[in-house]
Amino acid sequence: MTVTQIGIIGCGNISDAYFKGAANSQLIQVKACADLRPEAAKAKAELYGVQALSVEALLADPEIEIVVNLTVPAAHAPVSMQILNAGKHVYLEKPLSAQLAAAREVIALANTKGLRVGCAPDTFFGASHQAARRAIDEGRIGRAVGGTVAVLSHGMEHWHPNPEFFFKRGGGPILDLGPYYITQLVNMLGPVTRVSGITTIGNPVRVVTSEPLKGTKIEVEVPTTVNGLLEFANGANLTLSASWDVWRHQRAPIEVYGTEGSLLVPDPNFFGGTPMISERDGEWKALDISAHPFGISNRTKGNGDPVADYRIVGVLDMATAIRQGRAHRASGKLALHVLEVLEAFERSSNEGRHIVIESPCDRPDAVPLGAGEEVFGAARELA
Ligand SMILES: NC(=O)c1ccc[n+]([C@@H]2O[C@H](COP(=O)([O-])OP(=O)(O)OC[C@H]3O[C@@H](n4cnc5c(N)ncnc54)[C@H](O)[C@@H]3O)[C@@H](O)[C@H]2O)c1
Structure with missing residues (x-):
């Protein structure tokens, strides 16, 4: 090897x-x-x-x-x-x-x-996100029609040691956190065709509360509250809310509604969590993610919660793909499509129209069942 x-x-x-x-x-x-x-x-x-x-x-x-x-x-x-x-x-x-x-x-x-x-992100390789995609591919919610995305918090200036870049061009909740969500939507539903959005800046000056820059003021350059609509090539349309002006809320990270049922997808910032499915008007049931790799918790977050975090698996997949002469999953082409979608929210807001997405992109290949966490030990390589 x-x-x-x-x-x-x-x-x-x-x-x-x-x-x-x-x-x-x-x-x-x-x-x-x-x-x-x-x-x-x-x-x-x-x-x-x-x-x-x-x-x-x-x-x-x-x-x-x-x-x-x-x-x-x-x-x-x-x-x-x-x-x-x-x-x-x-x-x-x-x-x-x-x-x-x-x-x-x-x-x-x-x-x-x-x-x-x-x-990045490579979190869509995660067990919960691959299991959600598989449930859609198996037709368990029928044809995807609608859905919602919510990425809402009160910003980054309370934890990052040097948080200025989050509020400058390239940052903001859309470009900073949006990639996790849009990438997982493309993983599940395929490419986006049109975007519309309305954006605003909640607070034009942020004061850093984390050390060592506590008290430093940051001039906010990018929208911090964005609401928008995404239309997919498969015909589904979803709403998206992304904000760093929200103290508290009660919305799931991603919900997908299909002709035969609904799906709740965990936070795509991490690899694990439990997706929930409801077939027709049935009770919510946990999807079994155990056959998918990268779902076992391997560290604890700041608040002590266990979390599955296999960041770098996208690099491992790319290194293996180069050797095998195949496409890698967390590709530049996918990231370019995602970036065009993310930028389109602000463009739509500024120009007062829908933005048609031009960069082509296919869904990345599904991560094979059984290609396990042991990929880190090189016992098995990603197929
Ligand atoms: N911090 C996180 O939790 C996190 C999570 C996921 C993704 N990211 C992404 O990772 C990237 C880095 O984030 P971070 O939090 O580590 O930022 P950071 O500011 O802590 O680190 C960035 C480093 O890059 C260096 N740098 C900047 N420009 C350079 C250049 N031209 N040449 C060489 N070095 C240069 C800086 O000196 C700094 O040490 C960002 O794109 C961020 O969105 C961060």
Whole structure:
């Protein structure tokens, strides 16, 4: 078995999930990391036993095949272009870019060079999300007709150590959290055809309450309350509410209504949870997710709740797909479609019309049953 050598650029908050995930897998190995702030790269390098390099030196290492780009959204496209121009595949955190035009350039460059682009989220690989998709594919709710999405909270300035980017271009609840929801909708229902939206900014200035920047003011650049409509190629239409201006609510993350029943889908920010199904007007019943991989809780959240979190499985799938000459699931093409959908809410609000989605995208292949959590130990690879 060939171990794929990885480089990581961007050694901030989320990088620990990738360093730890990589350490649990024998399919890939992190060889080096880099950051604009050399001290950040050095700290992670010491913690995880890898080399700290400059961005240029990391990109010049011939052994590194995939570079994982964990920089802030505004740097996603320029850093990805640098990685591709160095002849390496790139896998990056969501959103694909802070701007659709720049995202298109990244995908075009990768196509020209015959290199891969992979992009988070990979949470749709999770057991609960694959089980929900399977229930729809098996016709258990009939033909999907409608549904709702709710991603509502009171913002990010109370927990992230450096939360400014959440309120600048590329951030906001739509571009920051929307990718999880839209990606899971595409996983279940297929591509989106039209979007409409109305947006507003709830609070133009946010005050950071987390350490170490407590008291710092952030000028909000992006809408923080967005309500919209999504039409899918399969004929279904769903409402979406995304906000960082909500203290409390009682809505499920995703509900899908079909001609024969309804489906409740857990938070697509994580891999597990229990989807619920109601056939016709029957009681809610839990869907059995046990045959699907990536559903077993493997860590606890800040509030102590157990959670299934296998972030990095998208990178593992891409590394395996390169070896096997097949398409990878968390693809740049999917992420570009998702980004076009996300940007369309604000465009629709500004322009007062529906926005037709142009970038084509197929559903990613379902994750095979039985390709288990042991993929981290390389006992089995993703088919
Ligand atoms: N924090 C989370 O829980 C979380 C979860 C999922 C996804 N994400 C996504 O991951 C990405 C990073 O988020 P984060 O929370 O780790 O942010 P962060 O600010 O903690 O870290 C980003 C790092 O990237 C570095 N950086 C910025 N521009 C760079 C450049 N041009 N070259 C090299 N390094 C550069 C910064 O110095 C910083 O160390 C974002 O796109 C975010 O949406 C974060």
